[in-house]
Amino acid sequence: MSTAAEALARWHAVVESRDPAGLAPLIAEDAVFHSPAVHTPQVGRDTVVGYLTAAFTVLGPELSYVREWLGADSAVLHFRTKVGGLDVEGIDMITWDADGQIVDFTVMVRPRKALDAVIEHMGAELMRMLEASGA
Known part of the structure; x- marks a missing residue:
């Protein structure tokens, strides 16, 4: 059993490393990702890892968390x-299961002009990743 604080510390370590190889162990098999750019929830570990990997590239080295709120099984990261x-300013809302794996990840971004830029860059990065994988 893992606490939200322990799970959050693992998340921060992967974000700070900027190494997407550390993502898969953090994500539950049936995790759900809610993108500010895509209407439907994105389901499954591989899909969530793909979106978060693209986000590491798009949001880049300037990404920093400036505030956080921690609940029993969740956190909101500004x-x-x-x-x-x-x-770009936004929040990540993360929920973990009892094993400390992410089961739900929701992103919100503002202002609108910044959201448009994120959508454009994320779309391009996801296409690049798809082409690189040969899919």
């Missing part, structure tokens, strides 16, 4: 970064 020369 972040800032730059994408396409625009200031």
Whole structure:
């Protein structure tokens, strides 16, 4: 059994390393990702890892968490970064299961102009990743 604080520490370690290889062990098999750019929830470990891997590239080295709120099995993380020369602000809402694996990951981004930039860059990165995998 894992506490939310322990799970959050593992998340922060992977984010700080910027190494997407550390993502899969953090994500539950049936995890769900809610993107600000895609209407339908994205389901499954591989899909969630793909979106988060693309986010590591798009949100880049300037991504920093500036505040966080921790619950019994969840956290809300307020972040800032730059994408396409625009200031981006948003939140990650993460929920963990009893084993400390992420079961739900929701992202919200503002302002609208920044969201548009994130959508454009994420779309391009996801396409690049798809082409690189030969899919």
